[in-house]
Amino acid sequence: MKSFFPTFIASFLGVIAAFALGLFIIILIAITGINQEESYSSDSVLKLNLEEFIPEKTDNIPQESLFTGGPTESLGLRRILDLLNSASSDNKIKGILLENNSISYGQATLLSLMQGLQKFKESGKFIYSYADNHSQSSYLLCSVADSMFLNPQGGVDLRGYGTSIPFFKNMFDKIGIEYNIFYAGNFKSATEPFRLTEMSEYNKLQTRTFLTDMKDIMVENLAKNRKLSQEKIELIMSGYEGRTAKKALQNAMVDELFYKDQLDDFMRAKLGIKEGKKIKYISLSKYNKVAKLNDETGDDKIAIVNAEGEIIYGSNESGIISEKKYLDILTKIRNDKKIKAVVLRVNSPGGNAFSSELIWRELELIKKSGKPLIASFGDYAASGGYYIASGADKIVSQPNTLTGSIGVFMMFPNATKLLNEKIGVNFDTIKTHEFATGFSPFNNLTGREKELLQESTSEIYDLFIERVSKGRKLSIDSTKSIAQGRVWTGRKAIEIGLVDKLGDLNDAIALAAEKAGIKKYSTVEYPFIKDDFLNKIIKK
Structure with missing residues (x-):
């Protein structure tokens, strides 16, 4: 018993020391990694993969833990645009390579990024893009490139905008659930899947109108970026002419069909790098750590x-x-x-x-x-x-x-039919005032x-x-x-x-x-x- 406490204290201190040492090693590794990234070579190419969701503000989404080895931050839209602006005047950055197959953000974010890339091009530096396959949105973003390269076995999924909406009313009717729906605004369509079996004429009108607007904006930008007529872009979409790489090339949707090794050869030739030498790419996340952004000044x-x-x-x-x-x-x-x-x-x-x-x-x-x-x-x-x-x-x-x-809309489910007729559960209620039990899904309104x-x-x-x-x-x-x-x-x-x-x-x-x-x-x-x-x- 006398040896218990000294042994316990020694073990406890050992655990504390081990934890402190482990924490020190983790921090040291992280700091060392950052220091290694604090310098980058001249003749670098900024490689952009802009497929993942982009928040408005850096890190405004759940981020991976440092222990997983994942990224410690998700760059926000404004930060990305600032980095593109910095790269345009950075003598070490010779150009940009876009590597996008698809994107996971909305059309306004896409347009802001495209405008940022167009501003970068005004510096006289190159932008090239490469993809195995292009989604429609990815193609729109990458169309800003000086040259677009596509895998010979790939394609461009350019076909216009459309939407299919599921309707659940018949399903809920069958299982015995009714939705009490209250709304103000004939075009307020969020409740339609629960009260109708197809789109209302109001919803068809608004959806067709805004999809056409978005399509027109896309066509205008593609025509400008690819130096094609808007009529040509419309024909490409109507005929789904980008469905194979060969057809995409024939229709001037892309400039060359390259495998990845051929892209590397092209980039080496562009940068004056000898065959077999490594191309100096820097990712956006690494560039974020080293870029010299224009400092904002002023007390206001x-x-x-x-x-x-x-x-x-x-x-x-x-x-x-x-x-x-x-x-x-x-x-x-x-x-x-x-x-x-x-x-x-x-x-x-x-x-x-x-x-x-x-x-x-x-x-x-x-x-x-x-x-x-x-x-x-x-x-x-x-x-x-x-x-x-x-x-x-x-x-x-x-x-x-x-x-x-x-x-505005409100929705209240009513499960009395399901409970009474399908399961055999019913409720008996006593209340002092008319609205005492609130709006319950277990009683008819x-x-x-x-x-x-x-x-x-x-x-x-x-x-x-x-x-x-x-x-x-x-x-x-x-x-x-x-x-x-x-x-x-x-x-x-x-x-x-x-x-x-x-x-x-x-x-x-x-x-x-x-x-x-x-x-x-x-x-x-x-x-x-x-x-x-x-x-x-x-x-x-």
């Missing part, structure tokens, strides 16, 4: 508030929008005297109406404090996403942003309950209309005529008064600076992304 600040994801009441998770997370941020911005203007960057399909209203209110207080508020739209700024932005002094959108959807829910839906819709009418300086009747839950592209939205200007985030920042009357400024992005312990140490 412009706040960029990234509102990205679904709007969910009461949540504090990353990748979503909620009043719980954003009200404190917006209050701090309002009270920070160094912040002279605010850019609200919206990339959201919408969500909870109450949370949207609370965020809208705090943004109104920022405006009342005298700080200009400019909204910038990403892939989506629809429904609640448009709600929170509706009061902005100016709204800037990409032409292929999907926006509007000014409408009464006529009065349905009236109350429709009234509530209509009241929220009327408030939404009021917010948009006031913010956009439109009459109530005009607002109602363009609302109704209808989805618009950014290009159409500017025609009907929902958007002021076509452009990207940098255009919105410049507009905010102009409205605030400042020329020298720095930007600060919100929300701050929480870092794990090891990444904090490494980044220091």
Whole structure:
């Protein structure tokens, strides 16, 4: 017994020492790896693989742990554009090689990246692209290249835009579940799969219209980038002429059919590298660690508030929008005297109406404090996403942003038929007042309950209309005529008064600076992304 405590203490200290040594080794390896990446050779080529989802702000998605050996960060859109701008004036970077087969982000993000690449080309440096196969979106992005190379056994999946929507009403009818649906806005189509067996004429109209708009924007850009007529691009899509590499080449969709080793030979010849010598590629993630970005100067600040994801009441998770997370941020911005203007960057399909209203209110207080508020739209700024932005002094959108959807809906499932007839479960209820048990899926809604829910839906819709009418300086009747839950592209939205200007985030920042009357400024992005312990140490 006497030897127990000394042995226990020695063992305990040994475990602590082993843990400390292990942690030290991990940090040392990480720091050593970073130091190795802090220099790169002249005659380097920036290799871009832009297939994965790109958040608005760096790390605004769950990231892999350092222990897995995966990337420690997911670069945001603005950061990528800044890196492209830096590379354009970096003497060590001779050009860009795009290696994309498909992409996992929206069309407005794609357009912003394409515009960033076009700006890079103005420096006189080359951009080449290579793919085994191109998805439609990947092809659009890579069409900015000086030359496009495709695997001889590949193809280009260019065929236009289309959508197929599943409808569940018959299935739910069979299993005994009924949905009580309340909505305001004839074009508010989210509930259609639960109440119809096919698309309504309203939904067919809006879907056909915005798909045609997006197709036209794609055709215009492809025709410009590939130096083909728009009619030729339309014929290529109609005949699916990119389905094989040979046909893609015959139709001038690509410039050469190369295997990967032939691409390497081409790149060596372009760079003046001897046969067998290694091409000096640098990835975007590594370039992010070494690039010298143009430092922003000035004591004045412009706040960029990234509102990205679904709007969910009461949540504090990353990748979503909620009043719980954003009200404190917006209050701090309002009270920070160094912040002279605010850019609200919206990339959201919408969500909870109450949370949207609370965020809208705090943004109104920022405006009342005298700080200009400019909204910038990403892939989506629809429904609640448009709600929170509706009061902005100016709204800037990409032409292929999907926006509007000014409408409201509620859905309540009713499982009484399933429980009673299929399973044999029924409920017997006693209550002191008519609405005491709430709106339960285990009881049929009464006529009065349905009236109350429709009234509530209509009241929220009327408030939404009021917010948009006031913010956009439109009459109530005009607002109602363009609302109704209808989805618009950014290009159409500017025609009907929902958007002021076509452009990207940098255009919105410049507009905010102009409205605030400042020329020298720095930007600060919100929300701050929480870092794990090891990444904090490494980044220091």
